[in-house]
Amino acid sequence: MSSRPAWLDPRPYAALAGSAGTREVTAALTAAQPTITDFAALLSPAAASHLEAMAQRARELTRGHFGNTIQLYAPLYLSNYCTGGCSYCGFSSDRHQPRHKLTVEQLATEMKALRAMHIEEILLLTGERTPEADFDYLNRCVADAAAVFPKVTVEAFGMRVEEYSALEASGCTGITLYQETYDPTVYEQCHRWGEKRDFAFRIAAPDRAFESGLRSVGIGALLGLADPVSECLALYQHVRHLQRRHWKGGITVSFPRLRPEAGGFRSPHPVDEPFLARIIFAFRICFADVPLVLSTRESAGFRDGMAGIGINKMSVASRTTVGGYEAGEAADKGQFEIDDNRDVTTFCSMLRAHHLEPVFKNWDAVFR
Amino acid sequence: MSETLKLGDLEFTSRLLVGTGKFADQATMLAAVEASGAQIVTVALRRFNAAEAMDDLLGPLMQIEGVTLMPNTSGARTAREAVNAAMLARELSGSALIKVEIHPNPHHLMPDPIETYEAAKLLAAEGFVVMPYMPADPVLAKRLEDVGCASVMPLGSAIGSGQGMSTRDLVALIVRDSTIPVIVDAGLRAPSEAAAAMEMGCDAVLVNSAIANAGDPAAMGRAFAQSVATGWAAREAGLMARTDRAAASSPLTSFLSDSA
Numbered sequence: 239m240s241s242r243p244a245w246l247d248p249r250p251y252a253a254l255a256g257s258a259g260t261r262e263v264t265a266a267l268t269a270a271q272p273t274i275t276d277f278a279a280l281l282s283p284a285a286a287s288h289l290e291a292m293a294q295r296a297r298e299l300t301r302g303h304f305g306n307t308i309q310l311y312a313p314l315y316l317s318n319y320c321t322g323g324c325s326y327c328g329f330s331s332d333r334h335q336p337r338h339k340l341t342v343e344q345l346a347t348e349m350k351a352l353r354a355m356h357i358e359e360i361l362l363l364t365g366e367r368t369p370e371a372d373f374d375y376l377n378r379c380v381a382d383a384a385a386v387f388p389k390v391t392v393e394a395f396g397m398r399v400e401e402y403s404a405l406e407a408s409g410c411t412g413i414t415l416y417q418e419t420y421d422p423t424v425y426e427q428c429h430r431w432g433e434k435r436d437f438a439f440r441i442a443a444p445d446r447a448f449e450s451g452l453r454s455v456g457i458g459a460l461l462g463l464a465d466p467v468s469e470c471l472a473l474y475q476h477v478r479h480l481q482r483r484h485w486k487g488g489i490t491v492s493f494p495r496l497r498p499e500a501g502g503f504r505s506p507h508p509v510d511e512p513f514l515a516r517i518i519f520a521f522r523i524c525f526a527d528v529p530l531v532l533s534t535r536e537s538a539g540f541r542d543g544m545a546g547i548g549i550n551k552m553s554v555a556s557r558t559t560v561g562g563y564e565a566g567e568a569a570d571k572g573q574f575e576i577d578d579n580r581d582v583t584t585f586c587s588m589l590r591a592h593h594l595e596p597v598f599k600n601w602d603a604v605f606r
Numbered sequence: 607m608s609e610t611l612k613l614g615d616l617e618f619t620s621r622l623l624v625g626t627g628k629f630a631d632q633a634t635m636l637a638a639v640e641a642s643g644a645q646i647v648t649v650a651l652r653r654f655n656a657a658e659a660m661d662d663l664l665g666p667l668m669q670i671e672g673v674t675l676m677p678n679t680s681g682a683r684t685a686r687e688a689v690n691a692a693m694l695a696r697e698l699s700g701s702a703l704i705k706v707e708i709h710p711n712p713h714h715l716m717p718d719p720i721e722t723y724e725a726a727k728l729l730a731a732e733g734f735v736v737m738p739y740m741p742a743d744p745v746l747a748k749r750l751e752d753v754g755c756a757s758v759m760p761l762g763s764a765i766g767s768g769q770g771m772s773t774r775d776l777v778a779l780i781v782r783d784s785t786i787p788v789i790v791d792a793g794l795r796a797p798s799e800a801a802a803a804m805e806m807g808c809d810a811v812l813v814n815s816a817i818a819n820a821g822d823p824a825a826m827g828r829a830f831a832q833s834v835a836t837g838w839a840a841r842e843a844g845l846m847a848r849t850d851r852a853a854a855s856s857p858l859t860s861f862l863s864d865s866a
Contacts, residue, residue, distance in 0.1 A: 303766050305628020305818055356658050388652075453683070454712075481713070486683055488712035527713040593630040599655040604694050605681050 241438065242422045245479055248471030251278045255467045258282035267295055272524040277474050280520035281467050289512065292519040296548040299526040304550040307595045309529070310582075311359035311553055312352055313393075315560045315573070316340050316379050320365025322395075323430035324418070326463065326496055326503040328573045329365040331432075339364075339371045344565035345379055349386045351564035355555060355582045358599040359389040361414060363573075366432055367395045377401075377408050384409025389601035391454065395433065396443040402450030409606055412454030413447050415440070416494065420472030421464040428463060444480055454488035455480065456531065461514065462496030462505035470517055477525060490551065492531040493518055497574040511540055515548075522548040534578040538588075541578050546594045554585045609842075611787060611810055613646075613703065613756040614735035616674065620645040621804070622834040623676070623789065625814025626663050627653070628766075629823065636666055638817050639673070642827030648676040648705050648812065651695045664699060676737060678705035685724035692729055704729060705759070706738040715765045719746050723753070730754030739791050742773035747780040747788075757786050759812065762803070763793030766815040770799045774806070781807035797826075797833035804837025805845060 251274055254262075258279035266276035267288065279285060280292065317339035320329040328335070340348060352360060362379055364371045376394055383390045392405060393414040402413070419425050422437050429435045444455040457476055459469040473491065480489050495514060496505040509517070514536075521530055532541055532549045534556040541552065557563055558572035580588070586596040610617040624644040629635035639647055647667055654677075655662040667675060677695030682688035685708070692704045706729065708722050709715040717739050723746065726738045735756045740746055742760035750758050760777050763769035770793060771777065781788050787809035794800055800811045813830050820826035 301819055302768065302815070305766075305815070306630035307628060356661065358655070358658075358661070486710040486712075527715075590631060595629060595631050596661075597653075598658060598661040600652055601681065602652040602654070602691065602694070604651065604690050605683075605687050 243441065246420060246472050246475050248468040251471050252468055254278035255281045255471065259284050263288050267291055274474055277520055277524045278471060280523060281470055285516065289516055292516060292523065293547055296519040296522040297546065299522055300546055300548055300550055303527050306546065306593055307597045308545055308589055309551040309597045309600050311361055312357045313361045313363055313553055313556050314348055314352065315363045315558060315562065317364045317371035318560050319368040319370040321368050322366035322432045322434050324434065325428045325430060326460065338560055340561060340565060344561055345382055347565040348561065348563045349383060353386065356598050358387060359601065360387050361391050361393055364394045366434055373401055377404055380405055380410045381408040388599055388603050396440045399446045399450050402447045402452055406451050410452065411601065412452050412488065414456035415443050416458040416460060417441055418460045419463040420459060420469055424464040445483060448484035448487040454490060456490040456492055458492035458494055460494050460496060461509045462507055465507055466509050477528065490529040490531055491521055492533065494533065494535060497535050515544065518544060518548040534576045535574060536577055538578045538580060542588055545589060545592055555582050613787065616735060618645045621810040621838055622831050623648065623810055623812040624817060624827065625812065626667065628815055628818035632666060634823050638823040638827040639670060641824040642817065643831045645672055645674055646676050646703065647673050648678050650678050650680040651691045652681045654698055674703060675699045675701040676703040676705050677701060678707045680707045682708050683710040685721045685728065688725040689728050692734060703735045703737060706736060717741055719743060723749055726750050726755050727753040742776035742780065744776060744779040747784060751784065751786050755786060757789050758784065759789045759791040761792040762790045765792045767793050768795035768816065769793050770795055771803060778806060797829045800830055801833040801837035804834055805840050
């Protein structure tokens with residue numbers, strides 16, 4: 239079993255998350271510089287009855303730091319080839335679904351479709367490293383995308399420093415790489431084969447990305463795989479570790495929840511919407527200046543409610559199929575099911591009705 | 607006639623500069639800018655989007671009469687990136703004013719004194735009217751003045767924090783010895799804090815979050831304009847000296863001058 243670094247161990251704080259009372263929760267809500275002790279209190283059962291107060295505090299902090307705006311981005315799936323054995327994922331190599339990758343021409347078509355939707359920031363995705371969609375393929379796609387979009391980020395496989403440096407040189411601004419679960423035992427059970435089985439290699443990938451000069455790393459736990467309180471405590475420690483080690487590093491945190499996918503994986507630790515909301519509020523209260531991201535995995539109603547109340551960055555009009563915007567044969571089933579299917583115009587109307595400005599361009603190619 | 611704010615060869619009657627981020631929509635932002643009477647408006651190069659009118663901040667600001675744009679380099683981590691951003695911003699906006707904003711840490715957004723100094727030196731040599739956002743450091747302020755900056759812009763407190771003039775004593779030292787305008791940038795929450803900054807000798811203030819996050823941004827823009835004008839008027843009028851003891855209006859020694 240891969241070992242978990244000591245700084246990541248949530249167990250010293252898990253008891254607090256179980257035993258905190260109203261006094262601790264109230265203290266956490268008013269702390270000037272909240273600590274992991276406060277964070278644990280906000281995840282405790284006692285905090286459930288303080289959900290509204292947490293939302294109010296989260297809203298105040300989000301608006302204070304990020305203003306009345308929501309940054310938008312869209313994912314672009316390059317390939318669904320995968321050598322990985324993630325038991326929860328629709329791309330896993332034992333799932334029977336058509337596999338393909340975008341050609342250079344198809345990528346151009348997809349990008350054109352996204353530009354027509356006013357998208358300025360894209361997240362390029364692949365499965366685990368395969369001969370069909372290897373590093374060179376990904377790197378080439380990054381260079382093509384960087385010629386079209388001011389901001390390009392990548393969510394693919396864990397890489398070496400030299401590979402991250404090469405992506406940076408091609409115009410990549412940052413990566414997203416979820417640890418999926420911070421519990422080493424569950425990690426080993428879920429990741430049945432492939433390079434991704436190496437917990438230690440993956441947990442250090444964000445450090446390598448920052449060492450390479452990339453500006454931002456998005457991290458997260460796939461909520462539902464293991465005890466969510468422990469996962470969040472570890473995620474908190476992961477953020478703090480990266481903040482201490484990489485002072486120029488931009489860290490974003492996402493809150494992916496297990497969704498129904500092609501293989502029919504069922505979540506052993508389901509997280510319901512009120513608890514997901516509370517997790518997001520707790521992160522906002524403790525990390526006032528860290529961008530918090532919510533994808534279209536979640537329902538329209540939940541996304542509408544969370545916009546500007548903790549969350550300050552959202553994907554929009556996403557397709558999780560390869561070629562899903564324009565180029566695709568659309569024969570594959572996607573990585574997971576999208577819940578919020580609204581188009582850009584509809585989504586932006588909702589944001590404006592909530593007095594939030596959708597921000598498409600918040601970066602410039604001049605900073606590469 | 608009140609003295610104007612001089613920045614390089616440019617002169618302004620308003621001493622309130624405003625930012626354009628964080629607003630709930632473009633119309634609210636434009637209304638607040640107009641209500642504030644600001645003649646210098648800063649906008650991040652990364653928010654220029656000429657291709658998409660609804661997402662662009664530069665285009666609509668260029669339409670407001672009497673407004674000089676001051677692009678900023680927010681997003682830059684190094685002097686080199688800031689210089690590149692400044693060059694592009696000048697080309698796109700036509701403005702020689704540049705707010706050098708280099709905060710390598712994207713979370714607390716504190717300005718990097720070393721990179722800011724390097725960028726300011728290069729940009730001043732390139733003919734920009736250089737306005738550096740800086741830590742409230744009196745030594746750095748003089749170093750920036752020496753390399754040809756048009757002003758110094760020390761922070762009152764962290765961007766968007768609303769903590770007011772937590773750097774008051776340091777800004778007072780900067781003000782005491784500066785020969786170029788001192789503009790407090792970042793952290794102000796209430797118009798009274800802006801007035802206080804003016805009264806203590808600052809030449810202008812830059813406000814963004816306090817207006818954008820107000821219940822009524824246009825009204826808050828107006829309130830800041832009034833209080834900046836009031837603070838400046840008070841300074842021009844000459845504030846009485848502060849003393850730690852009472853000063854009698856009928857002095858005990860009057861008999862000495864009476865007998866003279």
